[in-house]
Amino acid sequence: MWMQLAGYTGTTQKEYMREATDYLKSLNGLSPAEASKLNVIELLFSKRNASDLAKNRTLSAVRTFYKALIDFEMSSRNPAAEVKKAKTEKNKKPVYLEENELIDSLQYINGRYRNRNIAIFLLMGYCGLRVGEVHRLNLNNFKKEKGTIEVLGKGRKWNEIPVPELLVKYLSEVEQERINPHSKKEDAFFISQKGMRLSIRQIQKVASVTFKAFKESNPNLSDMKLSCHKLRHSFATMMLKNGVDIRVVKELLGHASIETTMIYTHVNDEQKKQAMSTVKIPVSIVS
Known part of the structure; x- marks a missing residue:
């Protein structure tokens, strides 16, 4: 209670x-x-x-x-x-997919409800939604005319997120294909084959099956622990790499503190190489 x-x-x-x-x-x-x-x-x-x-x-x-x-x-x-909380590892590099890998992973979503499952992946990977937020999404949370979705996040906080134009069209199509729920009162956007709101466990299973097939075709990623939340990591990293202000990323992710968003400001190996390529050691010193 x-x-x-x-x-x-x-x-x-x-x-x-x-x-x-x-x-x-x-x-x-x-x-x-x-x-x-x-x-x-x-x-x-x-x-x-x-x-x-x-x-x-x-x-x-x-x-x-x-x-x-x-x-x-x-x-x-x-x-x-x-009682004091345990000290967790700080500055740990988040696991994420590069943008080209994220696009590639979509090709491994198959099955009877492929369009529905692709929409779920797109919401997590290209809008940064948590798996619970996808689970709670209702029909009236999708504002087709405005091109936004209303997300109920942590702490019962609402967050309105603009959706990429192509994703708006895709969500509109998925809405038309939506399975009729058993209960007339059920207004969930994503419905299971049993006519009920798609559960968090079912969403995670869709991701697990997809990532397993994706990694089998990409052995170099076999050790990477991929999950629904890693799609959110991928979105945040992609935003910051594209030069989006960290304060805007914080609002899109629905973080209470910008310190939480800071974990995505990690520098990757390619950026380190590019930075070091600018270092010029005088030839006269080593000759």
């Missing part, structure tokens, strides 16, 4: 409920109100083989759980608030 009232997305609610349930089990019958900082640390220690990001997600979930308890006057303190 607390998360619904606070506006948390369905995906976040599901993840936090799972994490909170794990925490309650770890208490072995101890009341959460009586638990201490040590109990939270023990939970995180039990997940020591998990990544720092995963452990920080667990901590965030437990903190949120206690915020709810405090609001409902079922606890007077939040022991999880006293």
Whole structure:
């Protein structure tokens, strides 16, 4: 109830409920109100083989759980608030596809619902949408006349994104081919063959199958871990390489802080070579 009232997305609610349930089990019958900082640390220690990001997600979930308890006057303190988050690796180079690779990957989207799946790829790779944002997209979020889409992002924040002209035409065609949902009230833009809103897992599966075929034909990319989110990385990198102001990229991606957008300002190997090619060592020194 607390998360619904606070506006948390369905995906976040599901993840936090799972994490909170794990925490309650770890208490072995101890009341959460009586638990201490040590109990939270023990939970995180039990997940020591998990990544720092995963452990920080667990901590965030437990903190949120206690915020709810405090609001409902079922606890007077939040022991999880006293636990420090794990230090994650900073300045890590994002995994992304070059623009020509992104175009090439589209050729490996096949199947009965090829046009629908291509539209999904285009929204993530050429508009920077998160997989959850594609999942939540409704028919009325596509503003054909304006050439924009309204995106419900993290923190329940709306963001209106201009769509490339060719993608507007493509989305219009996909809208016409849209599968009729079982429920008349279902207004999802992307519908599964069962007549329901296409789930996040189904979208990820489309990406997984496509990337597998793509990498089989491109052995040089076999070690690259590609996913839906890597399409978002590719979009951000492409924007910055094309000289788009980082503040504009921040708004397009729906980031709360420009520091998050900064991770995409990495310099690639080709740019390093071009920079070093301008260095001229005097011949007289080495002769």
